[in-house]
Amino acid sequence: MENVFDYEDIQLIPAKCVVNSRSECDTSITFGGRKFKLPVVPANMQTIIDETIALKLAEEGYFYIMHRFQPEKRLDFVKDMQERGLYASISVGVKEEEYRFIEELATNNLTPEYITIDIAHGHSNAVIEMIQHIKKTLPGSFVIAGNVGTPEAVRELENAGADATKVGIGPGKVCITKIKTGFGTGGWQLAALRWCAKAASKPIIADGGIRTHGDIAKSVRFGASMVMIGSLFAGHEESPGETVERDGKLYKEYFGSASEFQKGERKNVEGKKMLVEHRGSLKDTLIEMEQDLQSSISYAGGKTLDAIRNVDYVIVKNSIFNGDKVY
Numbered sequence: 001m002e003n004v005f006d007y008e009d010i011q012l013i014p015a016k017c018v019v020n021s022r023s024e025c026d027t028s029i030t031f032g033g034r035k036f037k038l039p040v041v042p043a044n045m046q047t048i049i050d051e052t053i054a055l056k057l058a059e060e061g062y063f064y065i066m067h068r069f070q071p072e073k074r075l076d077f078v079k080d081m082q083e084r085g086l087y088a089s090i091s092v093g094v095k096e097e098e099y100r101f102i103e104e105l106a107t108n109n110l111t112p113e114y115i116t117i118d119i120a121h122g123h124s125n126a127v128i129e130m131i132q133h134i135k136k137t138l139p140g141s142f143v144i145a146g147n148v149g150t151p152e153a154v155r156e157l158e159n160a161g162a163d164a165t166k167v168g169i170g171p172g173k174v175c176i177t178k179i180k181t182g183f184g185t186g187g188w189q190l191a192a193l194r195w196c197a198k199a200a201s202k203p204i205i206a207d208g209g210i211r212t213h214g215d216i217a218k219s220v221r222f223g224a225s226m227v228m229i230g231s232l233f234a235g236h237e238e239s240p241g242e243t244v245e246r247d248g249k250l251y252k253e254y255f256g257s258a259s260e261f262q263k264g265e266r267k268n269v270e271g272k273k274m275l276v277e278h279r280g281s282l283k284d285t286l287i288e289m290e291q292d293l294q295s296s297i298s299y300a301g302g303k304t305l306d307a308i309r310n311v312d313y314v315i316v317k318n319s320i321f322n323g324d325k326v327y
């Protein structure tokens with residue numbers, strides 16, 4: 001690969017403005033046949049999303065992916081969302097019981113509009129076989145598969161039937177995969193996204209490493225249709241993580257899906273827990289994200305997200321760890 005860089009190493013270059021107000025810029029995206037207000041999805045993690053937030057996001061026209069860590073609630077969740085006339089978007093793993101769950105959905109005539117196969121090392125036969133099982137059993141579901149970090153993986157999962165792939169191994173804020181295994185896209189997630197996007201024939205979700213709203217525009221520039229974000233969504237009053245007070249200041253807990261806090265045991269731990277500053281309501285952040293992205297579109301010289309996809313850029317430096325502390 002020629003150039004290796006990450007979000008903090010890139011600046012996009014402005015083009016002549018064609019709008020009189022940023023409010024003219026449209027941040028919406030069509031993904032899996034539905035139109036959403038933003039190309040952004042909160043991470044499918046237990047301290048980021050719950051049923052209440054999922055419902056709110058669907059009602060308000062945002063994309064969501066429910067996590068898979070309370071498996072027994074998923075069937076009723078799908079039923080409930082669809083009874084309300086909303087789309088259902090859930091996650092699954094690859095273990096034997098997940099095959100039975102997919103069959104149970106079919107037996108109950110429930111087809112979730114979106115199913116995300118969510119495992120750490122998505123370039124595997126386990127994911128390929130699960131894609132094929134879902135496509136055979138629930139052909140109407142839009143299948144997102146991941147996570148991966150190479151063009152070969154994107155192509156293989158697409159060829160197996162995935163409708164979109166999720167790119168990002170190790171760039172997450174509570175991720176310690178890069179430290180514990182030496183592998184991943186941590187420190188060069190944006191370049192990995194570009195590398196994968198060049199090979200992709202279907203949409204890509206850029207997952208992990210977003211630290212500022214400007215990183216959303218950069219992800220779009222380098223090939224993302226959607227951007228999955230954890231840490232920036234962790235600190236809201238609605239966030240499911242515990243609220244903690246330290247020296248008179250409020251924080252929210254944010255932990256990795258492969259942390260001992262999620263797993264309940266210290267085996268193959270590749271995630272950690274941290275405290276994130278409390279930052280008000282989720283709605284306000286989504287509005288600010290939209291305004292910032294409207295501004296990005298205006299700097300790109302257009303009126304829609306597509307304008308961002310073609311702007312020039314410069315590489316300003318290169319560093320690892322995305323500004324995060326090692327532990």
Ligand SMILES: NC(=O)C1=CN([C@@H]2O[C@H](COP(=O)(O)OP(=O)(O)OC[C@H]3O[C@@H](n4cnc5c(N)ncnc54)[C@H](OP(=O)(O)O)[C@@H]3O)[C@@H](O)[C@H]2O)C=CC1
Pocket residue numbers: 093094095118119120121126147168169170171172175177208256257258268270
């Ligand atoms: N995006 C990222 O960088 C990462 C994300 N995560 C998140 O953590 C959660 C748990 O992930 P995961 O542990 O995969 O889920 P599971 O615990 O459901 O494991 C899925 C299956 O894959 C196997 N597996 C896990 N990692 C590997 C590997 N490196 N090589 C071969 N087999 C493997 C597991 O077996 P066994 O456990 O016995 O090996 C298990 O059979 C997910 O939500 C995932 O997205 C975790 C790490 C990195």
Ligand SMILES: Nc1nc2c(ncn2[C@@H]2O[C@H](COP(=O)(O)O)[C@@H](O)[C@H]2O)c(=O)[nH]1
Pocket residue numbers: 043044045147168169170171172173174175176177178207208209210228229230231232255256257258259270271272
């Ligand atoms: N290596 C690990 N990655 C994890 C874990 N739990 C979640 N994740 C990934 O992080 C992103 C969110 O990243 P952020 O930078 O926006 O906070 C999430 O979508 C997962 O892909 C984990 O335990 N280990």
